[in-house]
Amino acid sequence: MSARNLPPVYNKIAQHAVFPEMNHDERARYNFLANLNKHLAHVSTGNKIAFENRVAPKFEKEHGRKIASTEELKEAISKDAHYQVWSSLRRSTMEMRQQAGRSLVLRQAAALRDKVRALNQGKDSLVLDNKVAVPPYLLACDNHIMPGSYHTELIEDDVTPAANYDTGLFVTTAGLLGRYSDGGGKAIVSWVKKTYPDFNPKRILDIGCGMGHNVLPIAKAFPDAEVIGIDTGAPMLRYAHARAMDLGYTNVKFMQMDAAKTSFEDESFDWVQSTMFFHETGGKSIYNIMNEVYRVLKPNGLTLHIEQPQYTEDMSLFEKFIRDWDALNNSEPYWSKMHDIEPLDLMKSSGFREEDFMQIGAKAENDLDDGSQKADEPEDHGRSPIWNVFGAFKN
Amino acid sequence: MEEKIDYIKLASNKPKGKRPYFHDDPAVERVLNITMAIAGELAVIRERMDSIERLLEKKGTVTREEIETFVPETKEQEEQRQTWHAEYIGRVLRIVQQEQEELENPDKSIEEIADDINEM
Numbered sequence: 272m273s274a275r276n277l278p279p280v281y282n283k284i285a286q287h288a289v290f291p292e293m294n295h296d297e298r299a300r301y302n303f304l305a306n307l308n309k310h311l312a313h314v315s316t317g318n319k320i321a322f323e324n325r326v327a328p329k330f331e332k333e334h335g336r337k338i339a340s341t342e343e344l345k346e347a348i349s350k351d352a353h354y355q356v357w358s359s360l361r362r363s364t365m366e367m368r369q370q371a372g373r374s375l376v377l378r379q380a381a382a383l384r385d386k387v388r389a390l391n392q393g394k395d396s397l398v399l400d401n402k403v404a405v406p407p408y409l410l411a412c413d414n415h416i417m418p419g420s421y422h423t424e425l426i427e428d429d430v431t432p433a434a435n436y437d438t439g440l441f442v443t444t445a446g447l448l449g450r451y452s453d454g455g456g457k458a459i460v461s462w463v464k465k466t467y468p469d470f471n472p473k474r475i476l477d478i479g480c481g482m483g484h485n486v487l488p489i490a491k492a493f494p495d496a497e498v499i500g501i502d503t504g505a506p507m508l509r510y511a512h513a514r515a516m517d518l519g520y521t522n523v524k525f526m527q528m529d530a531a532k533t534s535f536e537d538e539s540f541d542w543v544q545s546t547m548f549f550h551e552t553g554g555k556s557i558y559n560i561m562n563e564v565y566r567v568l569k570p571n572g573l574t575l576h577i578e579q580p581q582y583t584e585d586m587s588l589f590e591k592f593i594r595d596w597d598a599l600n601n602s603e604p605y606w607s608k609m610h611d612i613e614p615l616d617l618m619k620s621s622g623f624r625e626e627d628f629m630q631i632g633a634k635a636e637n638d639l640d641d642g643s644q645k646a647d648e649p650e651d652h653g654r655s656p657i658w659n660v661f662g663a664f665k666n
Numbered sequence: 667m668e669e670k671i672d673y674i675k676l677a678s679n680k681p682k683g684k685r686p687y688f689h690d691d692p693a694v695e696r697v698l699n700i701t702m703a704i705a706g707e708l709a710v711i712r713e714r715m716d717s718i719e720r721l722l723e724k725k726g727t728v729t730r731e732e733i734e735t736f737v738p739e740t741k742e743q744e745e746q747r748q749t750w751h752a753e754y755i756g757r758v759l760r761i762v763q764q765e766q767e768e769l770e771n772p773d774k775s776i777e778e779i780a781d782d783i784n785e786m
Binding site: 295296299300302303304307349350354355356358359360362363364366367369370373374377378380381411412413416417418419420425426427599600602604 | 669671673674676677678679680681682683685686687688689690694695698699702703706707709710713714717
């Protein structure tokens with residue numbers, strides 16, 4: 272047996288009717304890239320060693336003092352040979368993942384679109400609205416260096432951004448989100464059911480739902496609830512809806528809306544959820560969205576948000592710097608700014624009360640883990656499915 | 667909207683946002699990226715070979731044991747195999763050989779040669 276944790280083989284990923292067809296070599300390419308990601312996560316521990324043994328002493332010798340900010344740290348470490356090659360390999364791996372995913376989905380763009388159309392036809396549970404604008408924070412940058420981001424349509428009724436996303440999450444996380452990439456949604460359902468066994472939401476909203484992978488576990492756990500996922504990306508919603516239809520969901524609806532200005536009535540949801548959404552928004556929008564969450568939430572309603580781990584005061588400069596690596600170099604720019612916002616302040620600014628605020632840690636539930644995974648894995652900063660969850664009941 | 671798209675070109679599109687470079691010389695970054703793409707394709711071929719070997723074994727044509735223990739059986743086979751390795755290494759390490767040849771026999775630049783030829 273190998274001395275290290277191996278990513279699961281790609282063919283373990285769950286299939287559904289709109290999952291792109293993949294040939295032998297396309298699966299093999301993803302296996303290579305998942306392993307390369309895993310390898311680089313291990314090698315990343317070398318950055319800390321290089322920083323402590325080489326970068327920091329050199330800086331102190333030259334300046335007669337310690338490194339005082341992450342900006343100084345960045346400048347100093349960017350001259351280090353290990354950091355350079357690690358960074359360059361990691362960036363390259365992410366570009367290769369996008370290339371591999373796009374090459375396989377774009378070659379079958381029309382066929383995928385037709386499959387999605389067939390499943391969506393005549394269903395009122397998919398509501399698209401071409402008057403919904405893509406928010407400027409999504410137009411400014413292609414998140415996760417995904418060319419064209421979530422919204423770009425290369426053919427009429429394109430679904431390839433979602434199909435690419437669906438195939439590739441497994442690679443970026445080395446399979447840690449499970450067969451349906453729904454480890455986040457499953458984790459929040461388990462926590463809610465365990466913590467609030469009497470909570471019985473009738474209407475649930477998932478904001479920034481993307482391809483719907485994390486809202487489906489919620490819909491499954493509360494089969495009598497009406498569950499609505501909203502997003503601004505039409506390709507994501509088309510695909511999300513077709514995927515959910517094929518997987519047998521009957522209580523979930525997908526609607527094209529901006530989370531900062533939905534058309535829902537005041538106090539109309541028992542639960543408003545987001546999963547890895549806020550760090551892909553913007554500095555003003557995040558407050559507008561939270562205001563909207565507060566507005567549509569019923570009294571005694573629950574809101575929860577799964578996010579990247581927060582910076583803490585006792586976190587070293589190096590730790591903060593390396594956690595920001597993905598934000599800057601895998602293009603999730605707002606993530607590097609969101610650290611400056613205290614979730615409690617964000618929620619209070621919308622009307623939630625301090626005494627109702629809650630913050631917990633969560634870890635993805637992974638049905639691909641057969642128990643053979645060792646616990647002493649180095650944390651893959653920004654990729655590990657270990658999250659911060661914050662939220663509140665509205666009172 | 668066009669139905670047929672140039673998926674080969676589109677697949678390699680650049681994402682929005684200036685690309686970060688980490689090495690002092692962007693040429694290093696460029697070469698490393700090309701090298702890693704080739705490393706990836708080698709891994710793909712290796713996995714394909716593994717599939718072929720396992721299928722051959724499953725269908726009773728050849729066992730993996732036979733493949734593992736196979737050695738060239740004739741002088742000709744020996745030469746063919748070693749020649750392939752030699753050619754392969756020569757191809758991959760071309761630039762190192764060329765730099766060595768340059769060291770052994772320093773050359774004029776093409777601009778200088780052009781000036782020379784202009785006088786010829």
